[in-house]
Amino acid sequence: MTMQENVPLAPLTTLQVGGAARYFVELKREDEAREAAQFAKNRDLPLFMLGGGSNLVIADSGWPGLVLKIAIGGITTPNTTEATGNAVLFSVGAGVNWDDFVAQAVVQNCAGVECLSGIPGSVGGTPVQNVGAYGQEVADTIESVRAFDLKEDRIVVLPKPACGFRYRSSIFNTTERGRYIILRVSYRLKRGGTPSLKYADLQKHFAEGPAGGKTPPSLAETREAVRNIRRSKGMLIVPGDEDCRSAGSFFKNPVLSEEQFKDLAARAAAKTLEIPSYPALDAQHKVSAAWLVEHSGFSKGYAAGAAGISHKHALALINRGNAKAKDIVALKDEIQNGVQEAWAILLEPEPVFVGF
Numbered sequence: 001m002t003m004q005e006n007v008p009l010a011p012l013t014t015l016q017v018g019g020a021a022r023y024f025v026e027l028k029r030e031d032e033a034r035e036a037a038q039f040a041k042n043r044d045l046p047l048f049m050l051g052g053g054s055n056l057v058i059a060d061s062g063w064p065g066l067v068l069k070i071a072i073g074g075i076t077t078p079n080t081t082e083a084t085g086n087a088v089l090f091s092v093g094a095g096v097n098w099d100d101f102v103a104q105a106v107v108q109n110c111a112g113v114e115c116l117s118g119i120p121g122s123v124g125g126t127p128v129q130n131v132g133a134y135g136q137e138v139a140d141t142i143e144s145v146r147a148f149d150l151k152e153d154r155i156v157v158l159p160k161p162a163c164g165f166r167y168r169s170s171i172f173n174t175t176e177r178g179r180y181i182i183l184r185v186s187y188r189l190k191r192g193g194t195p196s197l198k199y200a201d202l203q204k205h206f207a208e209g210p211a212g213g214k215t216p217p218s219l220a221e222t223r224e225a226v227r228n229i230r231r232s233k234g235m236l237i238v239p240g241d242e243d244c245r246s247a248g249s250f251f252k253n254p255v256l257s258e259e260q261f262k263d264l265a266a267r268a269a270a271k272t273l274e275i276p277s278y279p280a281l282d283a284q285h286k287v288s289a290a291w292l293v294e295h296s297g298f299s300k301g302y303a304a305g306a307a308g309i310s311h312k313h314a315l316a317l318i319n320r321g322n323a324k325a326k327d328i329v330a331l332k333d334e335i336q337n338g339v340q341e342a343w344a345i346l347l348e349p350e351p352v353f354v355g356f
Ligand SMILES: Cc1cc2nc3c(=O)[nH]c(=O)nc-3n(C[C@H](O)[C@H](O)[C@H](O)COP(=O)(O)OP(=O)(O)OC[C@H]3O[C@@H](n4cnc5c(N)ncnc54)[C@H](O)[C@@H]3O)c2cc1C
Pocket: 014, 048, 049, 050, 051, 052, 053, 054, 055, 056, 070, 094, 119, 120, 121, 122, 123, 124, 125, 126, 128, 129, 130, 131, 132, 133, 180, 181, 182, 183, 234, 235, 236, 237, 244, 246, 247, 248, 249, 352
C-alpha cells in the first residue's frame, strides 16, 4: 500500500468539486483493509471509502482524514456446472466499474441488471444506496455483500436480508454508515432470462422500433436502449459534456403520506396544474421530484453562477466549470427552499456530502 498525502479529490468525482484528502490510499487487495483501518485508528483519523465518486459532493475544505479508494478488481466467471438451474452467481470486486460488469453479464446472456446499464460508479457503490433505474434495483439480484467490518475488525459476508435494502437506502447509508468497507458483491442473475421492461420509457422505445413491440428485445438491445435514453437525459457520462458533470439525480423522489398527497393535489389544482401520474412512482406513494423542481421556478438549463441545472434533466445539478462545492450547496438550498415554499415538501438530497 502506498500512502499519499494531500491528494485532490475533485478529479476523482463526477461533479468535480471539493478539496483534497489529507491521506489517500488505494486498496487493491482484501488483506490491505485491516492495515488501512489500523493506520487511521492509530492517528485518530476519520476514514472515508471512495468508489467511483459519482454520488458525492466533497467539501471545499476536503477530507481531514484518510480516503480509501476501493480498487479491488475481478469478476469471477460463472461456472455453469455450479449453477442451480439457470441462476448464475457472479462475484465482483468492489472496485470494478459497474457498467463493465453489466456489459459482461449481458454478453454472457444473463438477465437481472440490464436496465442498470450506464450508471456510473463502482460495483462496491451499488449496495450503498441500492442503485436503481428503469424498473430494476440491485436489491433484486444481490445475493450477499462481502465486507471488512471496522467495528469487529474482521471480514464478514452479509446475506441480502442483512443489508436492509429499501428505496435508495440500505444499512450502509443509514444505521451502519461508515462501518463496512465493501470488498466484493455477489449478484444472482438468470441465464437466458428475458429483459425487464417495466418502465414506460423503455416500453415506448421498443413499441416505436422496427419490431413494433411484437418481438421481445434481447438483453443487448435493452442495454443499448437504456444507454441511449440515459444519454438523451445527460445521465450517461459523456466526456466533455457539461451536462454530465453532476452527481446524477440530486434529489430523491419524495414519498408522501395520504394527507401530504391530498395537500399537494389541492395546491396543484389551485394553480390549475395536475400532478403527473407514473405507475412506477404511484405504487409507492412517490411523486416526481423533477416535476416539483420544474414547477417551482427552476427549469432545465437554470444557471446560478458556476453551478446550474442540466439542460437535459431537471434533477441534475451541474458544475458549469470551476464551481466550488459551496456554489452547488447554495443552489441545492435555493431549490429546496423554492420547492418547500411552493409545495410544502422538503426535497431530500441523494448524494453523499463529504467533509461538511
Ligand atoms: C450521470 C449520473 C447518473 C446516475 N444515475 C443513477 C441512477 O440511475 N440510479 C442510481 O441509483 N444512481 C445513479 N447515480 C448515482 C451513482 O452513480 C450511484 O449511486 C453509484 O452507485 C455510486 O457509486 P460510486 O462507486 O461512484 O460511489 P461513490 O460516489 O464513490 O460513493 C458513494 C457512497 O458509497 C460509499 N462507498 C462507495 N464504495 C464503497 C465501498 N467499496 N465500501 C463502502 N462504502 C462505499 C461511499 O463512502 C459513499 O458514502 C448517477 C450518478 C451520475 C453522475
